[in-house]
Amino acid sequence: xxxxxxxxxxHRLVGHLPTYTRxxxxxxxxxxxxxxSSLLSSIIYNSSLSFGRYNSPHLxxxxxxxVINNEPVKPDAYARAKAEVERADKEHETKLSSFExxxxxxxxxxxxxxxxxxxxxxxxxxxLDATNIIPDEAILVSALTAVDxxxxxFLGNTVADITKEKAGIxxxxxxxxxxxxxxxxxxxxxxxxxxxxxxQVVEAVHVVKRPWTEDIDGVKRASFREPxxxxxxxxxxxxxxxxxxxxxxxxxHQLDNLGVAVSIVSELITHPSSSHLNLGTRxxxxxxxxxxxxxxxxxxxxxxxxxxxxVLADGAHNPASxxxxxxxxxxxxxxSEKDKxxxxxxxxxxxHSPPKTPLQTLAPILPPKLPTNPNITLKxxxxxxxxxxxxxxxxxxxxxxxxxxxxxxxxxxxxxxxxAEEDSNxxxxxxxxxxxxxxxxxxxxxxxxxxxxxxxxxxxEKTLNM
Numbered sequence: 452x453x454x455x456x457x458x459x460x461x462h463r464l465v466g467h468l469p470t471y472t473r474x475x476x477x478x479x480x481x482x483x484x485x486x487x488s489s490l491l492s493s494i495i496y497n498s499s500l501s502f503g504r505y506n507s508p509h510l511x512x513x514x515x516x517x518v519i520n521n522e523p524v525k526p527d528a529y530a531r532a533k534a535e536v537e538r539a540d541k542e543h544e545t546k547l548s549s550f551e552x553x554x555x556x557x558x559x560x561x562x563x564x565x566x567x568x569x570x571x572x573x574x575x576x577x578x579l580d581a582t583n584i585i586p587d588e589a590i591l592v593s594a595l596t597a598v599d600x601x602x603x604x605f606l607g608n609t610v611a612d613i614t615k616e617k618a619g620i621x622x623x624x625x626x627x628x629x630x631x632x633x634x635x636x637x638x639x640x641x642x643x644x645x646x647x648x649x650x651q652v653v654e655a656v657h658v659v660k661r662p663w664t665e666d667i668d669g670v671k672r673a674s675f676r677e678p679x680x681x682x683x684x685x686x687x688x689x690x691x692x693x694x695x696x697x698x699x700x701x702x703x704h705q706l707d708n709l710g711v712a713v714s715i716v717s718e719l720i721t722h723p724s725s726s727h728l729n730l731g732t733r734x735x736x737x738x739x740x741x742x743x744x745x746x747x748x749x750x751x752x753x754x755x756x757x758x759x760x761x762v763l764a765d766g767a768h769n770p771a772s773x774x775x776x777x778x779x780x781x782x783x784x785x786x787s788e789k790d791k792x793x794x795x796x797x798x799x800x801x802x803h804s805p806p807k808t809p810l811q812t813l814a815p816i817l818p819p820k821l822p823t824n825p826n827i828t829l830k831x832x833x834x835x836x837x838x839x840x841x842x843x844x845x846x847x848x849x850x851x852x853x854x855x856x857x858x859x860x861x862x863x864x865x866x867x868x869x870x871a872e873e874d875s876n877x878x879x880x881x882x883x884x885x886x887x888x889x890x891x892x893x894x895x896x897x898x899x900x901x902x903x904x905x906x907x908x909x910x911x912e913k914t915l916n917m
Contacts (some may be wrong), residue, residue: 460545461584464555467539471558473503473569474728475589476715479577479617480596482772483630483708486700486748487596488570490712494742495568496521498734503561503569505582507550508841508901510750511908517557524560532559549844550574554581567728568719576606578619591725592718593620593650594628594711597704598637599771601807614640623649626718630655630711653718655710659684660703667695677754677761678786681705685713685739689720689731696740701752702779713739750904752779755911759887760796761894764908766901769807773815776898783894784829785822794893795819796832796886798879799859800903801850809850809858812899817862832889833859834882836871838902839909847902852878879906 465471476491478484485506495502501520509515514523533556540547547555554574561569568591573580598614606613614634618641621627627645629652632638645652661684663671671679680697683706687694698709716739720731755762767776780795787793797816801809818831835855841847856870869885871878886895897907 458579458581458584460547461551461555461581464539464543464545464547465584467543468536468555468559469562471562471585472589473558473561473566474591474725475569475571475585476719477571477573477582477585477590477593477620478596478711479573479580479594479620480630481599481601481613481617481769482775483596483704483711484572486705486708486751487594487630487711487715488572489748490700490709490743490746491715492518492521492570493746494712494716494734494739495570497742497745498730498738500567500730500733501564503557503564503566504572505554505557505561505570506572507553507574508844508905510901510905511912513553513842516553517560519560519564519566528560529556532556532563535559548581551581554584558585573617573620576613576619577617579616580620583620587622587625590622590625592626592628592715592722593622594630594655594715595637595641596630596708596711597771598632598634599769601769601771610634611636611640615644618644621645621648621650625724626651626653626722628653628655628711628714628718631657631707653714655707655714656685656687656717658706658710658713660706661695668697678783680744683709683743685709687713687717687739689717690736690739692736694736694740694743696743698743699746700748702775702782704775705752709743749908750901752776755907757883757887760883760890760892762798762883762897762907763894764897764904766904767816767898768802768804768812768900770811770815773812773898776896777815777820780816780896781820781822784819784827787827792828792830794830794832794890796834796890796893796895798834798836798882798886798895798897798903799855799899800836800838801855801899802838802902803848803850809855810861813855813858813862816896816898817859818866830893831863831865832867832869832886833863834869834871834885835859836878836882836903837873838879838900839906841902841905849900849902879903879910883910 492504504518517524536555680699685694767773835852837849852871
């Protein structure tokens with residue numbers, strides 16, 4: 452199925468809907484934009500400001516995409532707004548895609564709620580993404596998280612091409628926060644695009660990971676299963692003192708994401724385009740610290756204690772995010788007891804997304820990389836399966852389990868392997884049962900797709916409601 456990457460139809464329709472005026476932060480990037488949006492909205496909420504947040508795809512239900520003050524949109528409010536957008540779409544024959552309809556529904560809901568600040572995550576790319584229909588005057592800050600190769604069929608075959616598309620959310624007279632990048636060409640492309648429209652590039656601050664201090668941080672958890680939060684120090688020009696707090700999102704990459712989030716906060720406080728909001732009287736070092744401490748972002752290095760196993764769920768779905776996941780698993784192994792056998796069981800499902808191949812996505816995690824001189828023995832098992840097709844996205848398809856099984860056998864020939872039957876029901880439930888049996892109390896890593904993570908959370912909900 453082709454995707455029409457154009458804003459023409461949206462421009463024709465928005466004039467027939469209420470004008471969107473909410474002060475908005477707009478976030479693009481290949482990896483990390485969801486984490487940044489969750490950190491930013493948590494800081495806003497803890498500063499006693501009302502907020503809305505739009506992320507895609509949804510995790511468990513469509514209502515997850517649209518959050519108001521930490522709660523998913525109510526089904527009746529969603530249905531009412533969606534009906535208005537669909538009525539206008541039908542009346543003016545614009546024939547919007549499901550994502551375009553969802554985006555306009557979210558904006559309609561946020562405008563109706565008269566929220567203080569809205570945080571919008573780009574769906575794909577930026578320049579031609581449906582979220583870029585937001586009027587220039589509503590945007591307070593734009594931001595770009597880590598850029599890497601993904602969605603090349605739509606965004607271009609090089610990092611430079613992809614960056615150009617993502618930087619297309621820049622606005623005249625507005626700050627554009629640039630997060631840390633591993634590809635050197637990103638900064639130059641961003642500078643050219645942003646300054647070309649009259650915006651200002653702001654490099655994200657560097658967040659420092661500090662030693663754990665019991666006087667500040669309390670008693671540190673010592674566990675292979677779920678480590679303690681990351682102690683961090685943040686210095687922002689808008690505050691006269693450093694912020695020392697705990698970041699409950701795991702992985703070194705989350706320090707970069709936090710840097711982007713707090714840099715957006717700094718621009719909200721100091722940039723002239725936001726001065727009418729007087730946010731400096733509401734957002735303080737204390738509210739920033741509490742917002743960071745209380746952030747939750749399910750499905751991104753998230754630990755879950757099940758009766759038979761501990762599951763680390765992560766939506767890693769491309770080589771870059773898999774590399775991050777692999778590095779975190781190596782870090783976990785470095786925390787484990789020495790002279791010990793550790794079981795790691797992967798539960799994997801991937802979407803078919805050429806030119807990205809399953810081999811490229813799985814190579815960073817299979818087999819797991821041992822830390823230096825670990826004195827531990829690893830036993831690895833892998834289950835491969837299909838995820839449930841997401842509602843309203845018929846173009847999203849799983850890689851067949853048999854194909855994934857062949858890739859696993861190539862990458863980790865010593866690993867135990869379970870391959871779901873092609874058309875069987877309860878694939879995830881059966882995979883987790885197998886993982887608990889062979890894992891013998893070790894760690895289960897569920898990864899490869901956010902759609903698989905969504906299946907996992909639906910299964911947890913189903914189990915709790917039984």
